[in-house]
Amino acid sequence: MTRFKRPACLVAYWEGEELRVRDCATGKTSPVLPAEVALLTALTRWRSLAEIAHDFAEAGRRELRAAVRGLLSRGLVISSDRPQVEAERQLSAWRDWSPEATLFHFGTKDLEYMDWREEGAEMERVMAWSPPPSPLKQVRGRQIELPAYPRRGMLPSVLLSRRSWRRFGRQTVTLDQVSTLLGLTWGVQKWAHVGRGIRFALKTSPSGGGCHSIEVYLAVRQVRGLHPGLYHYCPDSHALTLLNKPWTFGRMTRALGGQPWFAHASATAFMTSVFPRVQWKYRAPRTYRVVLLEAGHFCQTFCLVATWLGLAPFCTAALADTLIERDLGIDGVNESVLYAAGVGPRPGAVSWAPWWDRKDVPRTTLPLHRMRRTGARRSAT
Ligand SMILES: Cc1cc2nc3c(=O)[nH]c(=O)nc-3n(C[C@H](O)[C@H](O)[C@H](O)COP(=O)(O)O)c2cc1C
Missing domain, CATH: 3.40.109.10 (NADH Oxidase)
Structure with a gap:
């Protein structure tokens, strides 16, 4: 007899006014209705349609079957006769790390990377529109200068x-x-x-x-x-x-x-x-x-x-x-x-090759602590 269950790690969140449910492992995400949330709760463990029908006495069997099929087709329910069962078993080691780490790990896999030419052009636009945040933090108070390091x-x-x-x-x-x-x-x-x-x-x-x-x-x-x-x-x-x-x-x-x-x-x-x-x-x-x-x-x-x-x-x-x-x-x-x-x-005759299509290197300047030191040495000689 076919039985059904919700996947091991589902998370729910609102997008605007819409309640959405996402399977952390597969990334399948779908809007859900309040009645479907009740059905997902009933499917915490493997159950047949007949077993679920006890919990939803007021719903007709046909209506219930259609609701389960609907969740099944959106990947929010798994069926005992489908291959996802093996994937579900593999996921059991992630139980204690769920939902936080599971959502993050699987949800950030297989990003569609932008073509590098497009990405370069996009970066140019971003930099023209707003420069990057400062790479240094300004902290109030007296700075204690440290001795030179080797x-x-x-x-x-x-x-x-x-x-x-x-x-x-x-x-x-x-x-x-x-x-x-x-x-x-x-x-x-x-x-x-x-x-x-x-x-x-x-x-x-x-x-x-x-x-x-x-x-x-x-x-x-x-x-x-x-x-x-x-x-x-x-x-x-x-x-x-x-x-x-x-x-x-x-x-x-x-x-x-x-x-x-x-x-x-x-x-x-x-x-x-x-x-x-x-x-x-x-x-x-x-x-x-x-x-x-x-x-x-x-x-x-x-x-x-x-x-x-x-x-x-x-x-x-x-x-x-x-x-x-x-x-x-x-x-x-x-x-x-x-x-x-x-x-x-290393390519010959260069100290660094930061770009694949150009032979120049970016202009570099010394940080403050090195300018101070080289300045001190120069004035001493
Ligand atoms: C976690 C991580 C991911 C990186 N990914 C890329 C990458 O995808 N492509 C790339 O060209 N450089 C990548 N880099 C290299 C950085 O661009 C590089 O470290 C940075 O420009 C500073 O230059 P440096 O490593 O010569 O000091 C990555 C560096 C780190 C630490």
């Missing part, structure tokens, strides 16, 4: 020379460089044993609760010593497993939110999160923030290692989520893509 040595020079690159050189990134990038960024450096046979990975980046939910996949376009393709990186054995054939330039551009400049990269790492690793330990939806913050830690480490290797790194969160997840063979529910960081060789 700018020489390995770590400061790597930090100071990290930039986002959008044009790459002709040389080839090597397997050794890829190995260094993966190992120093995502590799497990030690296992910490905490009893009951449980172990936690220790890496060069911190991880909320040591859950290390971030996985990494590598899209290889051109690396000396490695066939092009989509790989999974095992952080324990420090090894790659080939999963899929390489992306074409067009598919790579789509995967990276329609940004052709990044599709020329030699190798691009896609970070995903295996959410149940975190959901197992932390029940509050706020923990979703921890997952995103963690991806940021890894990305910065990747960019710094690439800079140290003399390569040209970049990062982007403009991703075609479902396309990437399908090609990586992950479900997009319990494991979902979050962030990408890529690398290529």
Whole structure:
């Protein structure tokens, strides 16, 4: 017998005077009538039409069936004989993070990115109409000037020379460089044993609760010593497993939110999160923030290692989520893509290539604290 239920995570809100209901997982949204709200309440658990009919004695069976069908067609009710049931089961790990994190995560997937030319023109219009807010905050009170900080040595020079690159050189990134990038960024450096046979990975980046939910996949376009393709990186054995054939330039551009400049990269790492690793330990939806913050830690480490290797790194969160997840063979529910960081060789004779179609760099000036210092040194010499 066919039974019906409302999806696990529905949220209701008003748009103007219209009450709307949205399935957090699928994004399906529809206006609902007060009578339909009562029906959705009755469908908290799997029930047949005959069972629901008890609650709505005054409604005719035909009327009730039509109402359930109406909700079914708008994706606000699921039926036991349809494939959504499997998707619903997969979503169970998100129960404690619902509705807040579930709505945000699934509701912000698969954005339709504007064509980069249109986006550039749109930005020009916005800037002409209203300049960006100030990048500095004005705080009342006396400023206590701080002593100079080191700018020489390995770590400061790597930090100071990290930039986002959008044009790459002709040389080839090597397997050794890829190995260094993966190992120093995502590799497990030690296992910490905490009893009951449980172990936690220790890496060069911190991880909320040591859950290390971030996985990494590598899209290889051109690396000396490695066939092009989509790989999974095992952080324990420090090894790659080939999963899929390489992306074409067009598919790579789509995967990276329609940004052709990044599709020329030699190798691009896609970070995903295996959410149940975190959901197992932390029940509050706020923990979703921890997952995103963690991806940021890894990305910065990747960019710094690439800079140290003399390569040209970049990062982007403009991703075609479902396309990437399908090609990586992950479900997009319990494991979902979050962030990408890529690398290529540096183009010759430039200290930075911020634009893919131009060779100049923006004019830069020194911040106040550096002007003061260089001014002081100049006057002393
Ligand atoms: C989370 C995040 C997402 C970004 N996404 C993009 C992107 O989609 N496309 C792009 O060209 N740059 C992207 N960037 C790079 C920024 O544009 C860049 O960091 C910024 O312009 C400052 O330049 P810098 O990295 O050289 O200091 C992103 C940076 C971050 C942190």
